[in-house]
Amino acid sequence: MTRQGFAFCGAEFAAVYLYSGEDDRLDLADVVEGPDNICSLPEAFFLSGRSPVADAFRDDRIRWLGPAQLTEYARAGDATPGPDTVLAECVKAWPSTTSLGALPLGGHTSKLGCLVVVGTSAEGFDTDCRHLLELYADQVAAGIEALDTQVVKRQPQVRPRRGAGLFPPRSGAFTLVLKTGDMKADDQVLELLGVAAEDFDGRAETLLACAVPDDVPALMSIVEPGRSSSTDHQLAFRIRRPNGELRWLGLRCRMLLSPEGKPERMLGVVADASYLRPNADEVSRVQRLSAKLAGATTVRDVSEVVVAALRVPLDASRVAVAELEADRLVVTILDPPDPDAWPEVWRSEWRSEWPDAASSALPTLRSALREGTVSVWLPGADLEPGLANIGPGGLAVLPLLADGRMVGACLVGWDQEHRFGPEERSLLTATASLVGQALMRAHALDARHELARTLQRSLLPRKLPVLPGGKAVARYLPATVGLEVGGDWYDVIPLPDSHVALVIGDVQGHSAEAATIMGQMRTAIRAYAVEGHPPDVVVSHANRLLIGMETDLFATCCYVDLDMEEGIALFVRAGHLQPLLRHPDGSTDELNVQGGPPLGVMTDAQFPMTEAGLTPGTVLTLVTDGLVESANLPLEDGMNRLRSLLSAADPSDTGRTADDLLGNVDRRDDDVAVLLLRYDGMLVRPKRARWTVWRLPDAIVHARRFTARTLRGWEAVDEMDVALLIVSELVTNAIAHTQGQVRLDLTLAQDRLRIAVNDSSPRSPARPTTLDLDATGGRGLLIVEALSTAWGSVPFAGGKQVWAEVALSPGEQMNAPPKA
Missing domain, CATH: 3.30.450.40 (GAF domain)
Structure with a gap:
């Protein structure tokens, strides 16, 4: 120099x-x-x-x-x-x-x-x-x-001599106005970058163009106004000179703020960083580290790559990686993972898999992170116990920077005396630069994946209902390519009279829009089914709804209405895959269900129903195309594979069967949904009776007589007085407050009596919140609530159904042993 x-x-x-x-x-x-x-x-x-x-x-x-x-x-x-x-x-x-x-x-x-x-x-x-x-x-x-x-x-006896080579052999300085990009650089900076003085136009972009493309984002994060909250920066980067030579340069710069506290100018020093230039082995090691970090998609993956890159190659005793959140260090990995291998300040904060540590308890570490450069301490350094005991033989702290801010730290410690050579320093410096960006990227991916998983979980059923006469299980796997949220859905909807609706569908694509449409379709189909519409009407209504959403996406769907008592299933298919049946003898069939077009394609589309009977022990299987079709798997081959797996599965464990069907699904371009129902049949079928209430002055009397006659025939007389009073109140309300037909349904199940009154008014009954002592009405629902174990109102066939359930005494329960 x-x-x-x-x-x-x-x-x-x-x-x-x-x-x-x-x-x-x-x-x-x-x-x-x-x-x-x-x-x-x-x-x-x-x-x-x-x-x-x-x-x-x-x-x-x-x-x-x-x-x-x-x-x-x-x-x-x-x-x-x-x-x-x-x-x-x-x-x-x-x-x-x-x-x-x-x-x-x-x-x-x-x-x-x-x-x-x-x-x-x-x-x-x-x-x-x-x-x-x-x-x-x-x-x-x-x-x-x-x-x-x-x-x-x-060697203090050896006097240093002049010309010991302690100055950077080549270095220069520059000033940069951040708002305009105007730059002044001395001849040494231009010579280092390989730019002739007459070719320099005074713009920062001209010099940034000399950098290796991989290092440009790191440089831009420093020179762009507002990208960084720090005033001092250090960075090692590479340039490609006009003759093709690859050169390492060291940049140290300082941000000068305006009176308003905003970044205004930058002053910097650029020097030949040949001492950071690693040998061939180090270059190979850094390249391998970069490649592995590029494939790390989670914070845990990044941390494990760092441990593998540093602990064994550097013969280190301990490696820790932590994210910086506010004033706390949130540890993502410690190696070795044994708590006894780490200082007390770390072990005392052990809350979950890894500990947290307050940076206020580690002032030296906080100071090192504030400086933003790789720091090393030799044996015997004066450090607080929380750091000294990590590396009594030597300690290195790697601040992890990304987009101009501190995102974490990596600590490497040795128990035996350790000296830091230039090659080792270059590895630590390169690691810090690479890991900071990878950690930020992985953190963003983790957050995105968690958001996707939360969205998907919120749109799918949290659990499936317990069904009389069958067992239903479902599985969902998001796509592993792109956003992990998609349009596949499933649902199991209990319906009156021991019916159950099974639904599986697939909205085009696996995006946030597809997931949103999926949630709306699932909710709509559930609402139409609960209202009591037949399967073809449910699907037709869903089709019109999707067309009215003004979206370019369409959806396929298969809807099944299954009578759990009789085993009769009504299928409606809208562009979806055919359902599969596994019979008790192990054979499988692909049902030939008539189908209509996908939902959202034609306003006046027709969706015919197909009827099929299920025998006890049959497994009904509904899947989306992500399981049986991909770029490398034709649909026909996928269906044949699925039938083979289904035939070989044990139907007694439906959960294991569903897992077996997904066993070979690895990298997925599309979502996968599977819905299975093992139909067992009902050993004890509910008893049912139905009565159309005449709108006559003595209609309540006829309804009570019908109820009493029915309960005596069912030998359920112990709860007759309660049942008659509930019938009186529900029928009275229906006749007094609605028009049209009123129907009384009685159902005697295993351990309860269900009383339901259907009318043509969709308006739900309102339970009074206050009641005047002199009032002559309004107590009906209060009486029903007091006498029944449960009651409610649901939409049904354009009107509503008000129901109440009465628990049976043990002697009255169906198939109970006779009284002594």
Whole structure:
């Protein structure tokens, strides 16, 4: 490096002094020659003296001395002679306009020495020059650490010599106006990038174009206004020179804010970072790490890749990866996972699989993350126990940055004494850069997947109902390509009179829109079914609804209305796959169900019904096409495979059967839904009776007589008084408040009597919230609620059904043992 390297910063002369460790002094180790009249500096500064260089090192604080202050310092040296009067003598020989800066080298990990710079401007170093020289000092310190200055410390008897190569061999500075992109760069920056001075147009984009495409996003995250909340940045990046040479450069920059606190200008130093250039093995290792991180889709995957890349290759004792959330470190992986291998501050916060740790309990770590550069501590470093016990033989902290902000940290510790060579530092630096971006990407993917899973779960049934005479199970697998949410759905809907509706459908695509349409279709079909419409009407209504949604998507659907008592099933198919039946003997059939077009295609489409009978032990199977068809699997082959699996399955375990059908499904381009029903038949069929209520003055009397006669025939007389009172109230309400036909239905099931009154009014009965003591009506529903175990109202066939259930005493239950 020559004096021209500092000219952009207003300096004419520079020197590096290193701390010898045992002699209590700073020794001159390297210089950049300046003009003849200011090229002399002392060979050493004693820390016991009062020179600005010694003061800067002791206090770890920069000292700036203008011409007037230097003159006063020289006069003070004459008055009090001491070991540092040599500098005072040098100052006397310098021009009267000379200024001096002493910048400590090193940070919280170690104190290395001082950078001394001398300028000849009468105004001294202005604000911009001071910022740039501070960045230069950081660059020099990084180079010294990379050259392992511990060799100098272990041999204090060897005096450092001039020309020790401690300055970056090639470096330059620039200023950038963020709002306009106008840039000023010295000749050294342009030479490093391979851009001729006459070809530079003063735009930042011209220099960004020199970077390797993979490194451009990291650079853009720094130079774009508003992308970062930090003021200081460090980055190693690659450029491709015009001759094809790939070169590593180190960038250190500082953001200057406007009075309003907004990023306004950037000052930066660019240097040849050849000490970061890894050897062939390191390049291969970094390339493998990059490839593995590219395939990591979750935060846990990223963390495991980091452990595999660092612990064994570096022979490390411990590796931890943590995300930074507010003021807490949320650990994503610890290796080894044994809690006893980690300090108490980590074990005390162990709340789940991994612990959390407050960053306030680890001030050194928090400081390292604030600096944003890879930090290493050698054995015996003064650290708090929460860090010292992670790496008593050596500790490295890798701040993980992404999009200009700190997203986490990686800690690597050794139990035995460990020294950090340049190649190892390059691996740690490259790892930190790659992992930060991968962690941010994985975190976003995790959040997206969780949102997709939550949306899908909310749109599908949480659980299937318990059915008398059968067992239903369902399985759903989202697509593994693209957004993990789609349009496949299923439903099992209990209906009156021991009927059940089974529905499976598939909205075109697997997107958020498809999932939204799916949720609306499932809700609509359930509502139409509960209203009591026959299967073909349910599907027709759903078709008209989808057409009215003004969407380009269509849906396929298969709807089954199954009588659990008789085993009679009515099928309606709208562009969907044919249902399959597995018979008790193991044979399988693909039912030939007449079908209509998919839902949402034709307004006046017809959906005919097909009837089929099921014998006990039959398994009804409904699936979506994602299970049986893909780019590599023709539909016919997929259906044959499905029938083979179904034939070989054990029907006694419907859950295992459903899992077997999905057993070979791996990477999926489409969603997969499976709905199975094993029909067992009802061993004890409910008893039913129906009565049409005449609208006569004595209609209630006839309804009570019918109920009493029916219950006596069923030998269920113990609850007759309760049943008659409920019948009176429900029939009275229907006749008094509705028009049209009224029907009374009685059902005696295994352990309960169900009383239902159907009328033609869709308006649900309203339970009174208050009741005047003098009122002559309004107590009917209160009486029903008090006498029954459950009651309610549901839409039914254009009207409604009001029902109530009465629990039977053990002696009255169907097939109960006779009374003694």
